[in-house]
Amino acid sequence: MELERTLISAFPIVLLIWMMTKKRALPSHIALPITALLVGLIQLFYFQSAGRVMGANVISGVLSVLTPISIIAGAILLNRVLAISGAEKVIGRWLDSISTNAVAQLMIIGWAFAFMLEGASGFGTPAAIAAPMLVGLGFAPLNVAIFALIMNSVPVSFGAVGTPIWFGLEALNLSPEQLLSVSSQTALINLFAALVVPILALKFVVNWHLIRRNIVFILLSILSCTLPYYVLANWNYEFPSLIGGAIGLMLSIVFAKADIGLNAAEHDLPKGVRVPFREVFTAVLPLVLLIVILIVTRISQLGIKGLLTNPQAWLGMDVGASHLGVSQSLVISFENILSTSVSWSYKTLYVPALIPFMLVVLVSIPLLKMTGRQVKEAFSETGRRVRLPFVSLAGALVMVNLMMLGGENSPIFLIANAFAKATGSSWSLFAALLGALGSFFSGSATVSNLTFGGIQQSIAEQVGLSTTLILALQSAGAAMGNMVCINNIIAVSTILGISNKEGFIIKKTIIPMMAYAVIAALVGIVLASDGV
Structure with missing residues (x-):
């Protein structure tokens, strides 16, 4: 009976993967709503879920689209402003003046700069900003999309000022010492993965010959981010990616300017003409403002974060047994949807759509x-690009909500428990894959940790494994799952103007993700043998 339930639970996911990866792949705005409908039918007729609860979860899923779609729209709008105004070309000329080496450009923008952005914001911001910059430098959009997705994995465990750790594992009641242990082990796993993953990412944009000739610079750029990242993670779980990325960006630029570890290829151009400081300053100021505002609004000690997320009620009205409210900081909430315990909220001022994206856009125009x-032109093009992604994301989020419906009897938990029973005490070899599955479903390392942290902790206790190690593997897995996450693929494809390539991208990014999983498993074995 349990096997039957597990197979039926897994069928929609298998069907979704097939629809999006077959020879004539269906676009995500068709495949995802179909899958969501199928999951709904299975929940209603097989699991006999209450129709009212299902309806509430559907409403919550559709409303939840507002968060990612507003961020995507903000990122596209800022990108269009930079591109149409000519600022993007100035930044490109400035980078040319640092180095015309393709590997140097890719590592500085796609690795170190994106690393820092992930630490400051998360929410897909790194790919939204870095990917268009690389396309502006002449790299092919589809290749850049794959590259950006793979690169945006290692820093994700500590993205958005450490949210996947301190918030994602909040419900597990870990002691401060246990949380720091999870942080440290997560960073160590990711550090070893980083020695391989960026190189695999580069292969999608440049050839092996160019990678080999510049391998010293590549490793220096990698370690300049990940070594401070690991050191910081031993005493703090909020700033490893942010500070590690900032240090790595500065060092990568210094190395590139000094040609340390770089070897010119036959097709490299001479170093570009020096761009006047005033031009560079004006062109990069919107990005500097973006990063500064993100940091200032996400560090609790500064007090601004509290102002932007203040839950104290301002306006409200009852809609039957439901309640629609607006807080003093414009947090919109819809509680007890359809008289159920399902709720939804949107942090208008904290989600990085109005602040910083729209704010920076308004400053950038003059x-x-x-x-x-x-x-x-910038606004109209943004509107055109977000229409179909809205449908795709609605399908994805409704599917996720329905897959999680039912607690320990939900389809997603049945799939997870099947994994655990099949592996027993060897679970550490597969724990990261469960974390990746959570990110694949939800589009968020934080949600993956929230969803599977409890079951990972339970499995560790049942089979006698270190709880902190298994949670570290969960956290690292949630980060590597970003490579194949449908939401992220839709977002970066939308921003770069790529259509109907989601399945193709998944088939490419799953290879480095599996390499990441193997490295995580091997590091997990070593840590387990040391009694960590």
């Missing part, structure tokens, strides 16, 4: 001296 026609 700063970059844009005309009315240019502004209209």
